[in-house]
Amino acid sequence: MSEARKSKGRSRSGGADGADRESPEALRHRRFAAWHGAERILSRGGHGQTIRERLAELTAHAPDSCDLDDWTDTYGNGVVAELERRVAELLGTEAAAFFPTGTMAQQVALRCWAGRTGDPTVAIHPRAHPEVWERSALEVVSGLRTVHPTSEPRLPTAEEVRDLGEPFGMLMLELPLREAGFVLPSWEELTETVDAARERDAVVHFDGARLWECAPHFGRPLQELAELADSVYVSFYKSLGGLSGAALAGPHALVDESRAWRHRYGGQVFQQWPAVLAALTGLDRELPRLPEYVAHAEVVAKALGDALTATGLTWHRVHPDPPHTHQFQVWLPYPAEALNEAGLRQAEETRTALFRVWRGSEAPGVSMTEVTVTSEGLDWTASDVAEAVRGFMDRVGIQD
Structure with a gap:
């Protein structure tokens, strides 16, 4: 300057x-x-x-992660499908779907789970991303409601999940909880909280926008961490240096349904190859x-x-x-x-x-x-x- x-x-x-x-x-x-x-x-x-x-950065690194002589994508095929395959493999899930934003991915995931459980109530921390940064989208757009197992600046404990005074169909855990200081529970605490949700017949969804960097804290590989949840969302720009975009990973049935809702929410983008190339290079260069x-x-x-x-x-x-x-x-x-x-x-x-x-x-x-x-x-x-x-x-x- x-x-x-x-x-x-x-x-x-x-x-x-x-x-x-x-x-x-x-x-x-x-x-x-x-x-x-x-x-x-x-x-x-x-x-x-x-x-x-x-642009120069993307041009320099993309050839190491993708065949640039392949055709560009159209409505989610080609290089987009390859990224989805990579994510599912890394997380050990049956499938994954690319979304233009994490906000959309998580709304769709919870909406799909609500249809399966018959309960539109999401147990979530009041400092979690949907409560702080998404303009009440879960309620306004998806027709869901939220309850809070705790307001303490940490993830909820198993006891708090068990003692929550009303039914809920889904437990959403943000790993790490950014607004509280990027905090994580111990592995034992996390598994006990997940077990407590299952005892209440709730599904578990991980807001894993920053899941990629959680493995060292837990001393567990990503697949073992993702295996705890019924579905996982990951971001490609928060930790991997991508341009934008996210993925929802989970069982085939959920991911297939999420693609339909992605279309309804306006996320069926014609071409997404710049964001996808940046995500692939992030997986190759930053994740390790x-x-x-x-x-x-x-x-x-x-x-x-x-x-x-x-x-x-x-x-x-x-x-x-x-x-x-x-x-x-x-x-x-x-x-x-x-x-x-x-x-x-x-x-x-x-x-x-x-x-x-x-x-x-x-x-x-x-x-x-x-x-x-x-x-x-x-x-x-x-x-x-x-x-x-x-x-x-x-x-x-x-x-x-």
């Missing part, structure tokens, strides 16, 4: 507490430019890349590396906690500690605007991007950000993290 652009960003923000004076579009461009220009970053992902770069990312996230999280303590900060939180996946939360006692401005200035001035976007919480003056460690973060040492934390906190303007 040019010095003129950096100066412009600072003058428009009016200081660390005035970043919201920039228009949303100007702030978006400023963020992407800062992340794009960063030489040190924990995870680059699909954010902060130009269209040209994303996820255990490495998970392991290094522990190093980064510990270094972050130690470095924040060393600044003399009276309160902070790294959660969970240690992380359960390659993603975790950091909490600080400052407004989100100040923290976002500090992070942007650090990236613009030093080409080191430690944190991305902070958001406020129910507690006034307390904010949270999510940290992701991928290939770009593997060479960060504890001392690198400590140096970046000092630079970040200097720009927050801490005054103890």
Whole structure:
């Protein structure tokens, strides 16, 4: 980023507490430019890349995962069918269906299960994705209703599932539970919760948008994890670096029915090969590396906690500690605007991007950000993290 652009960003923000004076579009461009220009970053992902770069990346890697001389897909055949076959094989399920979004995949899955069980009630955590991010789509679009076994910031226990005071046809478990800090239960806790749902004649569906990176925590292969559920949804962009898209995996009968509902929901897309090629390259390139990312996230999280303590900060939180996946939360006692401005200035001035976007919480003056460690973060040492934390906190303007 040019010095003129950096100066412009600072003058428009009016200081660390005035970043919201920039228009949303100007702030978006400023963020992407800062992340794009960063030489040190924990995870680059699909954010902060130009269209040209994303196209070049796809062109460079796709030949290793797919025969580019094959014909393009039409309404779900060809390369789409190959991706579905790969997913079913990886998860050990009878079949899988590609969906343009995970929101659609999960609505369809739960709607299909409701028809089979005769019960439209879904037991789900109040912080799960459908409850927080989907505009009440389960109720408004699919005619389902939700009940909550627990509101604690963790997955429900077997006891809570058994004691839920009304019938339910489906138990949906988000693995990991993102809004609670990408948290996971132990393997024993998970199997007991699944067993408790089965005791109540409920089917079990895994929201596995980030299931790919859960295997190291459980110490079990993906197939053994997916085998616990009656159906599983997985995402191709959250952990695998794809462009978009998801898959619903499960028994043939369910997947076949889901294709019919996918069509009704508007998901029968004419051609999907760009998203599918990116998904295939993600399976080949990123999936094998996820255990490495998970392991290094522990190093980064510990270094972050130690470095924040060393600044003399009276309160902070790294959660969970240690992380359960390659993603975790950091909490600080400052407004989100100040923290976002500090992070942007650090990236613009030093080409080191430690944190991305902070958001406020129910507690006034307390904010949270999510940290992701991928290939770009593997060479960060504890001392690198400590140096970046000092630079970040200097720009927050801490005054103890």
